[in-house]
Amino acid sequence: MISVEEYLEKVLALVNPTKVTQTTIGEGLGRVLAEDLTARLPVPPFSNSAMDGFAVRSADLGESVTHLRVVGDIPAGATATPVLAEGQAARIMTGAPLPAGADAVVQVEKTNQQPGDVPLPEFVEVEQVSSGANVRYEGEDIQLGQVAVERGQVWTPAVAAAAASVGYGVVRLRERPRVAVLATGSELVHAGEKIEFGQIPDSNSVLIAGLVQEFGGEVVITESVADEPCQFRGALERAGAVGADLIVTSGAVSTGAFEVVRQVLDGQIEFVKVAMQPGKPQACGTVNLDGRDVAVLGLPGNPVSVFVSSWVYLRPLLAAFQERQAKWPESTAVTEDGWKSPIGRLQFIPLHVENGKARQIHSLGSGSHLVASFHKANALGVIPADVERVDPGDTIVIRPLKGL
DSSP, X not given: OBOHHHHHHHHHTTOOOOOEEEEETTSXXXXXXXXXXXXXXXXXXXXXESSXXXXXXGGGOOSSOEEEEEEEEEOXXXXXXXXXXXXXXXXXXXXXXXXXXXOEEEEGGGBSSOSSSOOOOSEEEEOOOOTTXXXXXXXXXXXXXXXXXXXXOBOOHHHHHHHHHTTOSEEEEEOOOEEEEEEEOTTXXXXXXXXXXXXXXXXXXXXXXXXXHHTTOEEEEEEEEOSOHHHHHHHHHHHHHTTOSEEEEESOOSSSTTOHHHHHHBTTEEEEEBSEESOOEEEEEEEEETTEEEEEEEEXXXXXXXXXXXXXXXXXXXXXXXXXXXXXXXXXXXXXXXXXOOTTSEEEEEEEEEXXXXXXXXXXXXXXXXXXXXGGOSEEEEEOTTOOEXXXXXXXXXXXXXXX
């Protein structure tokens, strides 16, 4: 057996980064930025008011109320402003540019004027404020030439807004990796259809396709394939024809008599045993389809093995296709129950964690067939290979699957 880390290196070696395309900033959500965005504009782009009120020279203000002459009105969007001389003020709206000579804004509530759409007064009485009060200074968030967004960021509405604020309308984003999902097994029946004796619903293709999308990929084919080499070859050809960057299979990678993935691809991809539970049988490599080398990730067939293997291998693989690091934070939790762990294998056990307490989601533990239960997990417990048993009250490492 090889370690999880050794196998992950083999998986990541399959990567051929996806293409980069010019994309308007309002599109491409979920894709990955392929370049650093250096600020073409400072943020804010000019010093402006943080309040509706009156722009003033703080040096003019006394300890009590000060009487100032009002020399202008400055709405948001103003392209010109008055210059304040000694003893002068200008009415100003939130976001409007600070006039030359002013260094503070007195909010309207601290004056003798009414807020809202009222006539511009000739004079205003203001309370004392210090220099810089209620002023947003040019470049206080991002200065011209600073890196505002680093490459490798997932493109989100917040990132798009940041790009717009520093002067970008078009950016370079990596395309999502195109993924074909092939669930193997003659026993599989499409979800929702009637099953006969010896048949089971195909949950793996649904699971993998959903995780591909969650992890940033684009699903181009989802099929269940019988344990017939000719059918599997046909599915591979269809995956190649639609331009798949990656083919993910489930099942048929072990040593049984009807392992169709091994029957068709042995000698082209590598079949290994990984020191992990669940998910010991794994396979990866590339196949040539229509003159292209297409990556293949062969997952085990049991649903919990598929789920765990997808988080451990598929998630970082899809990120690497977009030249992104797939961070997976660690924390700890205290167990409320106990279970056995296989010596010599790293155990990933689905858990529900709440308030720092972890409990198993099923009394049978990490059984790889427990497909109806693992949706309750919000974390995987990671139990070292030299641990034979976890007892109630033990502190273990956990990795989140969703918000804890």
